[in-house]
Amino acid sequence: MSDSLGIVETKYFSFAEPPNELTLESGEKLGSITLAYETYGELNKEKTNAILILHAFSGDAHAAGFHKGARKPGWWDNMIGPGKAFDTEKYFIICSNVIGGCQGSTGPGSINPKTNKIYGLDFPMVTIKDMVNTQVQLINFLGIKKLLSAAGGSMGGMQVLQWMVNYPKKIRSAIPIATSAKHSPMQIAFNEVGRQAIMADSHWLNGNYYNKKKPVKGLSVARMVGHITYMSENSMESKFSRRLKTDRGPAKFTADFEVEGYLRYTGDSFTKRFDPNSYLYITKAMDLFDAAKGKPLSHVLKNLDAQVLVIAFKSDWLYPTSQSKEIVKACKMAGINATFCEIDSNYGHDAFLLEVEKEAHLIKHFLQKVYNDIED
């Protein structure tokens, strides 16, 4: 495919070696930190074309292109590449994994340098702000003073908001997608059920399951709950309706309906790529996130001089449009040049990964304008 990035590789950036440790929001220090990241396209001479892509809860640094030998591309490949929304012919795209995760960055499954054992629950609590503070180090390391844009959906959007609040001079634009400035009790509740499912697994062992049996059943149930919230009533209806599985066995409480089989499969696959403790840490970071820390959001955005594009999706009931509108309202009250678009979609929260055509159109033109404004 001419619009594919082809083969790409994950890189690793290590920093904050003692004694130059990064102090986390909790006050704890983490020792040397590694961030997994990928880049696509070329940084221009003026270093003005860099865009930071921020991933959602279970995402990773591999946003686009193919890893050697892989048949599946990165998670936002339909949006990133030559001629695509995030056009790698024009822009230098960076995607950074988050700390606390399990996809190559420092997290609860990493070795604690103080004990030479795997952290487990000795890993300090991390916040969305901590994630962004590490990304700033990566951007500095890459020699970029100001990003053309920071963009991401769901938890990626929370990181975008954190950039807007804490690094207002380091971004020319921001694209928070299908996200919220703070979780509602319902969003917290769904995350809490996932955490409880993991901690209910007898193999969880208070987080000390490394080198033992992984609490896969609990993690699988957690993912199933999450997955339901990512879809919509309509998308489930058109994908499964009430169709029965053709291979129903005689045993009781095996999957009867296709939707049941799909959920089990989804839960199961997830356990092969995700660390249960990372599930706990990252969902907790999302729940505790409050971009404005109790103040009016417009107040904490007052130093931002960037163009903002807020995108929501009509059938997204997990991150409803009302939450995006709160962000837009705060931007307007802070005098920020903000555009809002609600995309009509049946895909629910997953729409930010699937509703490519409309989303790409919006983002492409928005970025073009921001980029032209510099060149002018």
Next chain:
Amino acid sequence: MSDSLGIVETKYFSFAEPPNELTLESGEKLGSITLAYETYGELNKEKTNAILILHAFSGDAHAAGFHKGARKPGWWDNMIGPGKAFDTEKYFIICSNVIGGCQGSTGPGSINPKTNKIYGLDFPMVTIKDMVNTQVQLINFLGIKKLLSAAGGSMGGMQVLQWMVNYPKKIRSAIPIATSAKHSPMQIAFNEVGRQAIMADSHWLNGNYYNKKKPVKGLSVARMVGHITYMSENSMESKFSRRLKTDRGPAKFTADFEVEGYLRYTGDSFTKRFDPNSYLYITKAMDLFDAAKGKPLSHVLKNLDAQVLVIAFKSDWLYPTSQSKEIVKACKMAGINATFCEIDSNYGHDAFLLEVEKEAHLIKHFLQKVYNDIED
């Protein structure tokens, strides 16, 4: 309180002694069956004032009044009693527990007469139709030829629909509330997550946990998922918002937010009164329920000559109004005298238990009219 029924007692009706066993929809026979039930008010001489109340998934026969020494009344006490919607000064109210349950009726925790051991997963699959078929035996035993009404919310509403389809000559009216003629894939998905949480618990032991440790953690997670779906975004916001617990401990991943503490408490209390295997059997009965069995619903209602009142609640996203409207539409197409009301409420699916004033008003007048029509 003058409108309270005071002290009430659960009664037990046993029937279908071999060789007169009841054949279940699956073709299996169950041996002697016991139904727990309660009655309130007096049956009139003509036996025309009997109303059958049908409970939701986790309900029981104790719908109203107080058990001796109890501080909490039955689950629909605000609707049943002297002068209330289901007025015990005028009507004879019966509430029957369902088979497959764990509140005094025959279920997976009962003794299998063939082996003298607890059934566990040897208990046959039961359906909503099986539940109704046993209720008919109870009604016959009480000497009632025709019910004034059958009423219930959620799974209770499914039983009402089953009465409408299979016993059209035995009801003068029907009140299906916050229910559906068949589960959508999303409703199935939420139930399936609950089942998976139970079966993931290492204490579940393929259902053979009786006399051993009960799989309480899995059951608790299942209940938490369910509980979220019973509330609405708004009711959660007004009940909890993002308030933090005042007694947060230093340990990681304990409950930080009030909503988390509430969910844990709710899950925990549920495990003290419910059998995990009953959770599996009853949710499966709900998921497999299809009042019309694939035909148009209006076709299977064509023999019904009863007045129908369908009630839905605006913020109920688990059993959305659209599903109630399908029932109303089918009634209309079958030439049935059906009234529909969507009650404005913030309580979500729980509204059928909480939105008493509006619901009581509707039901009281509806029943009055049905009752007057006989007397005329």
